[in-house]
Amino acid sequence: MKLEFCGGAGEIGRSAILVDDSLLLDFGMDSGNPPAFPVGDVDPDAVVVSHGHLDHVGSLPTLLSGDARPPVHWTPPTYDLAMVLARDTLELHGGTYNCPFTEAELARLTQVSETHGYGEPFTAAGYEVTFFDAGHIPGSAHVLVSDGDTRLLYTGDFHTEDQQLVAGTTARPDADIVVCESTYAETTRRPRAEIEREFAESLRTTLWEGGTVVVPAFAIGRTQEMLCLCERHGLECYVDGMGKRVTELFLRPRNRGFLRDPDRLRRAKGNARFVDGRDGQRKRIAEQNTVIVTTSGMLHGGPAMTYVPEIRTNPVNKIALTGYQVEGTPGRELLETGSAEIDGRVMPISARVEAYDFSAHADRAGLESFLESYRDATIAVVHGDRCAAFAAALADDGYAATAPSLGDVVRY
Template identity: 80%
Template structure:
């Protein structure tokens, strides 16, 4: 088995792994400015997608240019998320050199899509492939690829702790080689339940003092997590941005099986007030004593561009960031300086700013727990992280056969 790392090696973003030139696992994009894509566009016989985040699925429609029509295999939620993200990419970049695909290529996705449940083996490009629940977001999957001689486990992104939407992964299928993400290999978090309690207590305190809380959140997963926590604590909550569409997507009958507790999301959906974005509506909401969950999670677009300026001047108000803020984003600038550049305007923020680590990735302890069964049984190839080489070295010291492939490297499995 021959593995070519077209993206996601020693970096986070644009994940893409080509097996024997025939089977492609993920084909994402890095949404920086400008965006970046996998090193080259292959011509695979089939495509497997681990989950519906932009860095894993963002460039998939580009594979359908010309006469190419490889079948694309994913879970039902991942397929639907891919369609939402692709339409948003065309909306943002259509007609520019930054958009890697066209409307016509996007339309072809429905013709080649093949969806699968967890645990049901299927054939793709001559390999037996099986999805296992990765516990990252609804529909996320570990991908087991078997060519009859070698069993390769591609972890995708995964989490080992229980979240509001999904349970942590418990799957540990037999494998000869594990291609593992390592996003938070250098981080140890408090228990998830503790972070959730602190988050809710902070929101309650601000509301009790008469303030407004803006919760910038990623549309996929994070928005719905915040909704569930607000509903459970009976906190008034408005929801705005792409997260409203994703909430509807997760609520569809065929996607409910991929939720830990469909009733939990249904209750949160009933409890929330969804914003339709009419003129003036957002400013009126920002004047209320309420919680506003809105995209984008790093303050570089979406309705947050209206809410943050509207609440920034009052020290009683609060901005509760719910995830990692990438360097160079307004969210990172706000954390480090107390100011943020919103829509090209630098503005001082007097409102309180807090950050909560609601990551859907395993931390160091979670990575160690997941990989432990493979210590003596499999080789580990470390990817999808800022410190892949360092983590591979840590694993070797702990007795693993581990290394971190370079971007563009081809690894031949013996």
Template identity: 70%
Template sequence: MDIRFLGGAGEVGRSAILVNDRLLLDYGMKSGNPPQFPGDVDPDAVVVSHGHLDHVGAISSLLSGDARPSIHWTPPTREFALTLARDTLKLHGGTMQCPFTETDVQRITQVSKTHGYRETFEVAGHEVSFFDAGHIPGSAHVLVDDGETRLFYTGDFQTAAQQLVSKTTARPDADAVICESTYSDLEHDDRSAVEDQFVESVEQTLWEGGTVVIPAFAIGRTQEMLLICERYDIPCYVDGMGKQITEMLMHHLEFVRDADALRRAKSHARFVTGRDGQRKRIAEQNTAVITTSGMLHGGPAMTYVPAVRSHPTNKIALTGYQVEGTPGRDLLETGSAEIDGRMMPVSARVEQYDFSAHADRNGLRSFLESYADEKVLVNHGDRCEGFAAELREDGYDATAPELGERIVM
């Protein structure tokens, strides 16, 4: 088997792996100004692990020429990918920062094929199976068999259960594993303890008469926050792309942990229309607002944060990792953030909670115990070589491929 790393090697973002020059695993974009994309490629088919921008963000560009590779994914991943592609067009369409057009996005529907978990399908001369990765709804580990070698591509995964999705339990036999390593140097706090701290903090702010703005990623994190708010009867609004994603998931409830709980959470929340100054009125209410963007670089958060920033009774509760250089990271480190081109000091309390949908150091190690005798290729992380070296010390055959590197097995 011939494996080429076109993106996501030694970095988080623009994941793309080419197998036997025919089958492409993921084709994402790395957010930034300007965004970054993987190397050019002309595959026979594409298999997508899940619907986050760093794994699906550049898929449409594969259809910009005459090529029409088939695209294989779970039903939620297809819907997420189309939504993200249209959002990218809205933000960057018609500029050098967007390598595809609306026509390319429309072509996705012509070549798309959806599959469920543990269904084996043939594509580009390979047998492929999806397994639940426990990351977001529809996220998948991908098992690829070319008749000689079985490759297990983990995609992004979580070994601890979330409110929205169950943890990964799949450990199929494989000869080699491409393993993500996002949090290979970190141990997450106990999930239930994080929830308890978050709920106590939000309830305290509401009791004091304040407003809580909860920036959250649209796919996965928004729904996780809705489930927690409903479970603890916290009054909340939801705004931004998370509204659309939540509605979409109502048609794919077999991919969530508890369909009834998600229905209740959706009914419990109030969806913001954004008309006639509604957001500014909501920001003055004694309530929680779950809104995009999760790192404060766009979305309705650009209205809510300035509206609540001046009063220390209010709170901004960040629910995920804040990448260096983003307004969310600046706010955590300096108490100020650049919002819509203006540097704003924030007097509202700022807190961060680790609701990660990725396995931590212990989760990664426990997962890889099932593959102690197989070849491990470490990718999707800021310290891939460091993690691979730690694995080698413990007897693993582990390496961290570099960007553009080709591995032959």
């Protein structure tokens, strides 16, 4: 089996792996400035998508230009999320380098889509493919690919610990080759239940003191996690940004079965007040003694650009960051300097700033526990900042592990 690593090798972003020149696994984009897209000249017979995050689906519509019409296989939530992200990209960047597709390619994507549930084998480009719950976000999948002789497991992004929305992965299908993500291979995380309790208590304290809490959160997965935590701990909240659409999407009848507890998210939605952003509504909300869950998670856009300036001068207020802050983003700048560039202005922040690791990826212990089932397999480490270091550690522990570089073609 020949694998070409067109993206996500030695990096996080633009994940794309081509199997035997015919089956493409993911086709994402790196949304940096400028954005980056997969390398190589791919013309697949079929595409299989692990989950609906931009770094795994962002470039998909470009595959449908010209006469190409490869079928695209994914779970129902992944399809719905990919369409939301693609439309958002078109609205924000259509006609520029940042958006390498048009409305025509997006329309074609709906025509070639084929959805599948977990544990339901299907055929793609002549391979037998099966999805298994990866425990990352609703609809996320480990992808098992078999050509009859060799079994390849592409882990996609995964988590081994339970979250509010989804349970941790327990799937360990037999495989000869494992292409494994390593996003948090250098991190050891405290139990999630401890982090959740600490987060809720911090928000409750700020509200008791009369302050406002802004909770910047990624729209897909993280916003819904925060809403569930607020409802669980009796904290009223507002929700703003793309996370509103994604919450509705997850509660569609065909997607509810991909949630750990659909009623939990339904209750969380009922506990939250949705913001439409009209007539100065956001500024009025920022003056309230409340919790505001809003995009963007790294403070580089979205309604957070209104809320943060409104609450920044009062030291009783709080900004509770809920995800990793990439270097160069306003969120990272805020953590390191106490100031952040918001809409072109550098603003000192007097409000308290806290950071919580609610990552939906397995940490070092989770990765090692997952791979323990694959000691006899060949391991390719991808999707991380230090893939080579993790592969070397695995090799020292007796695994046949390597870290391919971007553009590498490897025969297994």
